[in-house]
Amino acid sequence: MSTETWRREELLIAVLARLLDGVEHVAVGASSPIPGAAALLARALSKGATRVSVLGSRRHNPFTEGGRELFDCAAQGRIGAFFLGGGEIDGEANINLVGMGDYPRLDVRFPGSFGSAYLYMLVPRVILFREEHSRRVFVPRVNFISAPGTSEPGVYRPGGPHALVTGLAKFDFDRARRRFALASVHPGHDAAEVAAETGFDYDSPAAVPATEPPPPEWLELLRGRIAGELAETYPKFASAVFGKAAA
Amino acid sequence: MTATQFVDLEQLAGQLPDGAFIALPPDYSNVPMALTHALMRRPVRDLRLLCVPTSGIQADLLIGAGCVASVECAAISMGEQGPAPRFTAAVVAGRLKLVDSTCPAIHAALQAAEKGLPFMPLRGILGSDILRHRPDWKVMDNPFADTPDPIVLLPAIRPDVAVFHARWADRQGNVWIGRRRELMTMAHAARRSLVTVEAIFDGDLLAEDELAAGTIPGIYVDAVALAPRGAWPMGLADLYAPDVAHLAAYAKQARTDEGFRAYLAANHLEPSLVD
Numbered sequence: 001m002s003t004e005t006w007r008r009e010e011l012l013i014a015v016l017a018r019l020l021d022g023v024e025h026v027a028v029g030a031s032s033p034i035p036g037a038a039a040l041l042a043r044a045l046s047k048g049a050t051r052v053s054v055l056g057s058r059r060h061n062p063f064t065e066g067g068r069e070l071f072d073c074a075a076q077g078r079i080g081a082f083f084l085g086g087g088e089i090d091g092e093a094n095i096n097l098v099g100m101g102d103y104p105r106l107d108v109r110f111p112g113s114f115g116s117a118y119l120y121m122l123v124p125r126v127i128l129f130r131e132e133h134s135r136r137v138f139v140p141r142v143n144f145i146s147a148p149g150t151s152e153p154g155v156y157r158p159g160g161p162h163a164l165v166t167g168l169a170k171f172d173f174d175r176a177r178r179r180f181a182l183a184s185v186h187p188g189h190d191a192a193e194v195a196a197e198t199g200f201d202y203d204s205p206a207a208v209p210a211t212e213p214p215p216p217e218w219l220e221l222l223r224g225r226i227a228g229e230l231a232e233t234y235p236k237f238a239s240a241v242f243g244k245a246a247a
Numbered sequence: 248m249t250a251t252q253f254v255d256l257e258q259l260a261g262q263l264p265d266g267a268f269i270a271l272p273p274d275y276s277n278v279p280m281a282l283t284h285a286l287m288r289r290p291v292r293d294l295r296l297l298c299v300p301t302s303g304i305q306a307d308l309l310i311g312a313g314c315v316a317s318v319e320c321a322a323i324s325m326g327e328q329g330p331a332p333r334f335t336a337a338v339v340a341g342r343l344k345l346v347d348s349t350c351p352a353i354h355a356a357l358q359a360a361e362k363g364l365p366f367m368p369l370r371g372i373l374g375s376d377i378l379r380h381r382p383d384w385k386v387m388d389n390p391f392a393d394t395p396d397p398i399v400l401l402p403a404i405r406p407d408v409a410v411f412h413a414r415w416a417d418r419q420g421n422v423w424i425g426r427r428r429e430l431m432t433m434a435h436a437a438r439r440s441l442v443t444v445e446a447i448f449d450g451d452l453l454a455e456d457e458l459a460a461g462t463i464p465g466i467y468v469d470a471v472a473l474a475p476r477g478a479w480p481m482g483l484a485d486l487y488a489p490d491v492a493h494l495a496a497y498a499k500q501a502r503t504d505e506g507f508r509a510y511l512a513a514n515h516l517e518p519s520l521v522d
Contacts, residue, residue, distance in 0.1 A: 030301070031326050056275045056326070058484055066428030067273060067300060068358070071351035075370050097322070098347060099338070103380065109338040111330065112322030114301065115350035117378075118371035146349075148374035154395055155373050235491055236327045 003216035014214035017041040023080035027053040033237035035083035057233040074122045081125040088142040091200030093149025093161040096142035113146035120147035123159040133166035135199040184211040251420025252470040259472035260285035268295040270406040274303040276427045279412040281477035290518040300350035307331040317344035328498035359403035361435035372399045409437035415448035420465030434467040443474035
């Protein structure tokens with residue numbers, strides 16, 4: 001594929017990578033190929049200034065103290081950015097990774113909360129990422145709060161939501177106002193489509209900019225070095241998107 | 248304390264009592280699949296699973312085969328292959344007693360157990376519905392702070408048995424796990440550890456620092472069985488990768504009860520007919 005055109009996944013990786021600018025240590029959790037690629041791209045672009053810890057990777061994960069080290073690191077302020085998703089996400093940035101229905105009697109079960117209830121509170125720049133942009137995902141109020149978007153005064157909380165990236169758009173989050181604001185809409189989509197597919201209220205500027213596409217040199221990096229690095233942990237994704245096997 | 252026993256795989260599976268509270272490693276860390284298969288053939292019953300802190304096909308198989316009474320976990324998922332099908336079906340059907348947790352809470356509660364402490368405080372979690380549904384977790388104010396500072400307290404978790412796979416055990420029962428130190432915490436916290444290994448190490452794993460630093464001393468290891476490729480279809484670092492095609496086929500096939508039964512039959516995982 002030429003660097004004049006890009007795949008949807010490549011655009012999303014670029015949007016997430018821009019959000020990691022200046023972060024010293026970014027960690028990536030389970031089932032996160034696009035955030036993983038973004039972290040590896042940000043590291044490559046930083047020329048070594050950004051460190052990366054990809055859960056499940058051997059080559060791109062420095063931890064030697066077992067599964068707990070990521071969490072201990074986060075509580076000490078040693079992790080600058082992390083990604084979280086959600087089966088449901090609401091307008092106050094509460095996320096639900098548990099299921100839909102009247103807990104514990106659920107109609108739909110998701111895998112579970114993983115480390116979200118902790119990392120959302122402690123990592124300064126948490127980037128919410130969910131590719132599916134629909135009213136099924138972006139709801140007025142989540143069924144179950146795996147991790148709250150905001151906390152009452154007096155609760156120890158150096159961390160929280162910074163931005164939300166979806167298959168259609170990018171939003172910023174204002175923690176004081178507990179509200180998202182539409183920041184840009186991806187090429188091929190428009191603000192009306194975003195509004196139609198979002199089940200919660202958010203702020204929207206009169207003119208919404210288009211999301212900046214990935215520059216050609218980022219695409220070259222992604223399709224070469226980054227695809228190879230990612231294939232170790234996400235072979236299915238790397239093969240489907242980049243046609244790349246593990247290096 | 249007695250010396251580590253060396254037994255065969257079926258004997259190792261036989262040492263796990265029905266109803267035991269057992270700690271399982273996560274998918275990236277030495278999953279004892281051959282032992283799991285032996286437990287299903289036995290079949291074991293009423294296990295109470297503690298996923299440290301998550302699980303995949305290992306928990307899914309045990310749940311689907313009717314070996315499980317309850318599960319405490321931060322998540323059960325097949326990662327890139329999608330949802331864990333039998334776990335998901337059992338929860339929606341209301342057949343599984345499930346205690347939702349979060350990864351660092353499971354790690355921290357095991358650390359309390361390995362220190363012999365009654366509880367461990369942990370940051371975060373406040374405001375999560377997980378906490379609302381955990382009557383066993385408490386919130387208190389940090390006694391060292393000048394202003395109110397609520398913090399969550401978790402009771403120690405002491406599993407009956409930790410099970411995991413490893414590359415080597417030596418003849419003294421020392422087990423090499425490399426950097427997979429959640430297995431060390433599991434072995435410290437659990438009353439007993441039952442371990443499968445790729446091979447017996449002909450020498451002393453504690454003799455040189457290079458290997459000793461990644462070795463669980465035999466004092467924590469009750470029994471060891473040989474199980475070459477004993478993590479399959481999961482992988483074992485540096486030796487073999489996960490069998491992605493097999494895992495993908497399972498994730499798809501086990502979406503239905505019939506598909507799951509067919510998988511068990513094809514892989515010889517049904518309860519053994521001979522006693």
